[in-house]
Amino acid sequence: MTMRDDEAAIAVRDLSRSFDRPDPTVRGWQRLVPGWRGYRASVALHPVNFEVARGERVALIGPNGAGKSTTIKLLTGILHPSGGTARVLGQVPWEDRADLAFEIATVFGQKSQLWYHLPPRSTFELLRHVYDLEASVVRRRVADLTERFALGDLLDRPVRTLSLGERMRCELAAALLHAPRLAFLDEPTIGLDVVARQAVRTHVREMNSRDGTTIFLTSHDAADIEQVCERAIVLQAGRIAFDGPVSTLRDRFVRARSIDVRFVDPVSAPGTVPPGTNLVETEPQRWRLEVEGASTAVGPVVAWVIAHGPVADVHVADPPMEEVIAAIYRDTDALDPVANLQANP
Amino acid sequence: MLRFVAYYVGANLDVALAYRAAFAAKVFAFVVSDAMWVAFWWLYFERFPSVEGYGFRQVVIVWAIAATAFGMFGGVAAGATTIATRVARGELDFYLVLPKAPLLHLVVSRMDPGGFGDALFGIVTFAALARPSLEEAAAFTVLAVLATVIITAYIVAVQSLAFWTGRAETIADQALFGLITFATYPERLFGGPVKIVLFTLVPAGFVSYVPVRLVQEWDWTLAGALSTVAVGATLASSAMFRLGLRRYQSGSALSMRG
Numbered sequence A: 001m002t003m004r005d006d007e008a009a010i011a012v013r014d015l016s017r018s019f020d021r022p023d024p025t026v027r028g029w030q031r032l033v034p035g036w037r038g039y040r041a042s043v044a045l046h047p048v049n050f051e052v053a054r055g056e057r058v059a060l061i062g063p064n065g066a067g068k069s070t071t072i073k074l075l076t077g078i079l080h081p082s083g084g085t086a087r088v089l090g091q092v093p094w095e096d097r098a099d100l101a102f103e104i105a106t107v108f109g110q111k112s113q114l115w116y117h118l119p120p121r122s123t124f125e126l127l128r129h130v131y132d133l134e135a136s137v138v139r140r141r142v143a144d145l146t147e148r149f150a151l152g153d154l155l156d157r158p159v160r161t162l163s164l165g166e167r168m169r170c171e172l173a174a175a176l177l178h179a180p181r182l183a184f185l186d187e188p189t190i191g192l193d194v195v196a197r198q199a200v201r202t203h204v205r206e207m208n209s210r211d212g213t214t215i216f217l218t219s220h221d222a223a224d225i226e227q228v229c230e231r232a233i234v235l236q237a238g239r240i241a242f243d244g245p246v247s248t249l250r251d252r253f254v255r256a257r258s259i260d261v262r263f264v265d266p267v268s269a270p271g272t273v274p275p276g277t278n279l280v281e282t283e284p285q286r287w288r289l290e291v292e293g294a295s296t297a298v299g300p301v302v303a304w305v306i307a308h309g310p311v312a313d314v315h316v317a318d319p320p321m322e323e324v325i326a327a328i329y330r331d332t333d334a335l336d337p338v339a340n341l342q343a344n345p
Numbered sequence B: 001m002l003r004f005v006a007y008y009v010g011a012n013l014d015v016a017l018a019y020r021a022a023f024a025a026k027v028f029a030f031v032v033s034d035a036m037w038v039a040f041w042w043l044y045f046e047r048f049p050s051v052e053g054y055g056f057r058q059v060v061i062v063w064a065i066a067a068t069a070f071g072m073f074g075g076v077a078a079g080a081t082t083i084a085t086r087v088a089r090g091e092l093d094f095y096l097v098l099p100k101a102p103l104l105h106l107v108v109s110r111m112d113p114g115g116f117g118d119a120l121f122g123i124v125t126f127a128a129l130a131r132p133s134l135e136e137a138a139a140f141t142v143l144a145v146l147a148t149v150i151i152t153a154y155i156v157a158v159q160s161l162a163f164w165t166g167r168a169e170t171i172a173d174q175a176l177f178g179l180i181t182f183a184t185y186p187e188r189l190f191g192g193p194v195k196i197v198l199f200t201l202v203p204a205g206f207v208s209y210v211p212v213r214l215v216q217e218w219d220w221t222l223a224g225a226l227s228t229v230a231v232g233a234t235l236a237s238s239a240m241f242r243l244g245l246r247r248y249q250s251g252s253a254l255s256m257r258g
Helices: A028-032 A068-075 A097-101 A120-130 A135-148 A152-156 A164-176 A194-211 A222-228 A246-253 A299-306 A321-330 A337-343 B002-017 B020-047 B056-089 B102-107 B114-130 B134-160 B169-183 B192-198 B204-216 B220-245
Strands: A010-022 A039-052 A057-061 A083-088 A104-108 A111-115 A182-186 A214-218 A231-236 A239-245 A256-263 A277-283 A286-292 A311-317 B255-257
Touching: A010 A068, A039 A068, A039 A083, A039 A231, A039 A239, A057 A068, A057 A222, A068 A083, A068 A182, A068 A214, A104 A164, A111 A120, A111 A164, A120 A135, A120 A152, A120 A164, A120 B002, A135 A152, A135 A164, A152 A164, A164 A194, A182 A194, A194 A214, A194 A222, A214 A222, A222 A321, A231 A246, A239 A246, A246 A321, A256 A299, A286 A299, A299 A311, B002 B020, B002 B056, B020 B056, B020 B114, B056 B102, B056 B114, B056 B134, B056 B169, B056 B204, B102 B134, B102 B220, B114 B134, B134 B169, B134 B204, B134 B220, B169 B204, B192 B204, B204 B220
Parallel strands: A057 A214, A057 A231, A104 A182, A111 B255, A182 A214
Antiparallel strands: A010 A039, A010 A083, A231 A239, A256 A286, A256 A311, A277 A286
16 A cells, blocks of 8 residues: 655656667768657666655665666656656655755765865865755764764865775765755765775664664665665666565575585485475585575475484575575566566555 | 855865965966967057057956956856766766755856966956056946856856757857957957857857946946846856756766865
């Protein structure tokens, strides 16, 4: 059931966008001939529908060119749609862009909003003028953000001297200066090292839990999705191929779970295995099995293993989210939009 | 709005002064370049005291007005010269997600240090060589601001062609150079169809010729007409930019703010 569009943080109805792309079959000189257009419409986003509740943490994922950035740019008012409509915090982004900008934050991992040659504090001061904030309010918020993001002396160092991780912490702090109710984060961890990525995820979760900021995130990093978001929308070639909880995403696309068994004493290899199970590796004291799909119960398989001899250790593991996402990107057939929408109405 | 612009100018100056020697060198180069032209005219009028009724003082006023206006344009509104490139590369996103008017923000987002050289040259030359009365000095100040507004509107309009043509950097550069060139020659050198062009396609007439006339002989009607042109050009170029934004196709290039 849908919530009212003005109650949702984001409500998207049949939103679509096409771009004019050069027609590769038209030669350069032909473009000069009147009537020979030389361009054709390329659909970046087919009509899509979804909602995001206030305070929700949603990941928009999909392979390159799936329409993720186009969706974010439509929802922030950067682009006008070719069709359909959207409401973000009750406003139509491309019509009420300036008003909406007071309520949202946008962080593009690949596009810095910090002045390269000046310290972040100068950008904060600029943003004070951009958002018409009182100096005393900004002082308080900068102090708070400095503590939360451990900015310390970073605030007064030229941005060009900061590491990528330090810069991204400053970007996030800058995005929060005006206390937005909704944050669009487009690949916020791109290019960061493991520690910096972890820090960004922690900060984003805190934005949500502490300030109630709705999070709408795109990323190719499985851990961003798994650790930050509770819900995923999968875009495939401009269409929604999946919309549901992140946990369901794993169940839906899990091809096999693995069971690692270590026996107390050497055991002989079994002649047959339970249905839906493959024996991948056998050593005298160790077996590795794969249980196909999410529907095959693991319990009977473990019981069957134990029947072969005393067990020292058993480890059942889902495939990492990285593999789930890689499978989604590789296998378009795995994604049946109609079936998924029916499964997750 | 003025505080926002003032803050931006200050911050842009900070950025420019991050490389102090480069900043000083560029200012100096612009002053020398302008001075060489005025020196040329001085030598010329030593030999031929009048050209079509223009003397050395008139040419000084032409140069002073043009240099000051283009200098202020460079110092405050040089971001206008980047519109076509940013449209072509899909780099307007930053301005579109903030609540300030994106055109204003974009226009004041860049500074050309050379503008300080031009403006410095224009003001000093006017004061030192034209030896203006108080009224002339007041008129000069107002007219230089109006000329700056018209230059900015013209450059915004030409650069905004990129929304429709995809690329407009070359034509926009030519338009700016054409405007500078025609704005620094005496009006009376041109007549007939050229003059029509200079009050329409390349509005050097409004940037230089009309202001020069007004500095020398104030006329409220002409000043009102010039102000109307400045306001009209600003509204028209803003509308063109807004219309163009509907066609904007964002990009995914990596970018940093300078």
